[in-house]
Structures are given as structure tokens and as C-alpha cells.
Amino acid sequence: MDFAAEIENLKKEKNAVLLVHNYQIAEVQEVADFLGDSLGLARKAKESNSDLIVFAGVDFMAETAKILNPDKKVVITSQEACCPMAGMLSKQQLLDAKKAHPDAQVVLYVNSSGECKALADSCCTSANADKIVNAMDSKEVIFGPDRNLAHFVQKRTEKKIVTVPEDGYCYVHEVIELPALEVAVERHHNAKIIVHPECPPDVQKRADHIASTSGMVRLAKELPDKEFIIGTEVGMLHRLRKENPEKKFFPAFENAVCRQMKKTSLEDVYLSLKEERFEVNVRDEIRAGALKAINRMLELSV
Numbered sequence: 403m404d405f406a407a408e409i410e411n412l413k414k415e416k417n418a419v420l421l422v423h424n425y426q427i428a429e430v431q432e433v434a435d436f437l438g439d440s441l442g443l444a445r446k447a448k449e450s451n452s453d454l455i456v457f458a459g460v461d462f463m464a465e466t467a468k469i470l471n472p473d474k475k476v477v478i479t480s481q482e483a484c485c486p487m488a489g490m491l492s493k494q495q496l497l498d499a500k501k502a503h504p505d506a507q508v509v510l511y512v513n514s515s516g517e518c519k520a521l522a523d524s525c526c527t528s529a530n531a532d533k534i535v536n537a538m539d540s541k542e543v544i545f546g547p548d549r550n551l552a553h554f555v556q557k558r559t560e561k562k563i564v565t566v567p568e569d570g571y572c573y574v575h576e577v578i579e580l581p582a583l584e585v586a587v588e589r590h591h592n593a594k595i596i597v598h599p600e601c602p603p604d605v606q607k608r609a610d611h612i613a614s615t616s617g618m619v620r621l622a623k624e625l626p627d628k629e630f631i632i633g634t635e636v637g638m639l640h641r642l643r644k645e646n647p648e649k650k651f652f653p654a655f656e657n658a659v660c661r662q663m664k665k666t667s668l669e670d671v672y673l674s675l676k677e678e679r680f681e682v683n684v685r686d687e688i689r690a691g692a693l694k695a696i697n698r699m700l701e702l703s704v
């Protein structure tokens with residue numbers, strides 16, 4: 403079966419929109435209506451006037467789309483696509499941190515559960531984390547669950563960042579270690595280094611630029627350089643190469659692969675559209691609070 407053609411037919415028939423994260427496999431990226439990072443896709447979900455939203459990404463992203471679109475049907479292409487980092491922060495840990503720091507406001511990375519978002523003052527993504535933290539009223543900000551992104555923000559704010567949990571991380575960016583990056587630099591010594599703020603602090607320090615995936619897309623276009631070493635999930639390279647055919651992109655570490663992002667095949671996208679599987683639902687009591695935190699982020703990041 404020509405899954406790509408069937409997907410296009412089903413999208414029209416059902417007035418559906420297909421939102422795809424930058425880390426998905428190349429074949430899935432190719433059939434996207436919108437391809438982007440968490441922030442870009444959340445914006446597209448909010449603007450959508452489709453009857454069906456199909457999300458090829460991980461659990462918290464589809465949940466965010468549902469929180470923004472309670473009256474629409476939202477489906478995720480794989481039930482097993484659960485971000486381990488989002489699972490590293492529990493509601494109880496967040497309640498404990500709030501109790502210990504009663505004057506602190508809470509900024510949570512969108513890579514978190516809906517029930518944690520419901521306790522936050524604002525969400526953020528890697529594209530806007532420092533801007534959102536700096537917009538908070540308090541001198542202390544509880545921030546989680548990624549300690550490396552917290553480190554990135556701490557370097558860009560006068561506020562005291564309280565990281566919760568202390569050791570939350572993304573296993574994909576955590577394996578992009580400095581020795582691996584140095585090997586890539588030896589091989590491609592003219593290349594500019596761009597890394598994601600989920601990478602370890604010493605890798606961030608070594609980079610020429612630290613950027614979210616949408617920031618990488620922009621920098622790759624704008625910078626005059628012809629070669630780049632990219633420190634993030636390797637699925638990102640497909641988009642960068644496609645949009646900049648005259649430039650060269652090399653992974654900082656080629657085994658930086660998110661297994662959860664790779665759970666979705668083209669057939670899964672087809673089946674999600676055809677059978678409207680797997681539906682995402684959010685309980686009302688969680689939705690109201692989480693919506694406030696997501697909308698605050700969207701307002702502050704304009």
C-alpha cells in the first residue's frame with residue numbers, strides 16, 4: 403500500500419491535521435502538515451480548525467494539544483511513545499518543592515505531565531525557557547524536570563533556580579558527551595557547533611550556539627557557515643539537510659536516538675488517521691490548571 407498517498411486522502415476526507423515533531427523518522431516528517439518543536443506544534447494545535455488532530459510525537463505533546471483543544475478529537479500515533487524525562491517529575495515532588503519554597507513561582511518544561519503542569523505558573527519550552535523564567539514575579543523559580551535546561555536558564559537569569567527533581571534529564575541528550583563532540587570536531591574542524599540546551603553543561607560550554615530545534619532551523623539558514631555539528635536527536639538532521647541542501651550537517655553523536663520518538667512508522671500514521679486511534683483524553687480537573695500554564699507560556703513567548 404502507498405501509505406503516504408492514503409494518508410493524504412484520509413487527511414482531506416476527515417478534515418484532519420498531522421502535527422509531527424522534528425525527531426520523527428524521515429518518512430513521517432515527509433507527510434507532516436506541520437513539522438516543528440514542542441512550542442511550534444503547541445501553537446499549531448491552538449490555531450487548528452481541523453476536526454481531528456493527529457500527533458506524531460510523544461505523550462506530553464499530544465496531551466498539550468488536547469488541553470488546548472478539548473472539543474476536538476486528538477490521537478497519538480503510538481501508545482508507547484512516552485517521554486521518560488516527563489515521567490521523572492511526580493506531582494508529590496512538585497508539591498514538596500512548593501512547600502519548601504513558598505514564595506517561588508513554578509515554571510515547568512512542557513516535557514511534564516498534565517497533573518504537574520496544573521500546579522505550575524507557566525510552562526516553557528527550550529525555545530523560550532529563559533524568557534519565561536525572567537518574566538516571573540518571584541526572585542526564586544522552581545524549574546523542572548530537566549537539570550541541563552535549568553543550568554542553561556540559570557546562566558541567563560538573576561533569579562535563583564530551584565531544580566525539581568534534582569537530577570531530571572533526557573537520556574538522548576545526556577549521551578552527547580564532550581569526548582564524542584571532540585571527535586566530531588576533529589573530523590569537521592571548520593564546522594560551527596550548535597547544541598540543544600538539554601545537553602550536559604560542558605557540551606553547552608563548548609558549543610558556538612545553544613538552541614532549541616526551531617532555533618537550529620533558523621541558525622542553519624541564517625549563518626553564513628557551510629558546515630555544522632548538531633548536538634541533538636539525530637532525526638533533526640533530516641530537516642536541516644533538506645532545507646539547506648548547499649550546507650553540510652554532522653551529528654555530534656550519531657547514537658543520540660530517542661527510542662520513543664521512533665515508535666511511529668508511516669503505517670502507524672495511516673492507522674491513526676483511518677481508525678482514529680489512539681485517542682488522548684485529559685481529566686477536566688487537570689485540564690483547567692494545565693491550560694492556564696500553557697496559555698501563560700504562549701502569551702509570554704510572543
Ligand code: SF4
Pocket residue numbers: 425460485486487488513572573574575635660661662663
Ligand atoms: S528526546 Fe528526550 S525529552 Fe525528547 S521525547 Fe525523547 S526522551 Fe523525551
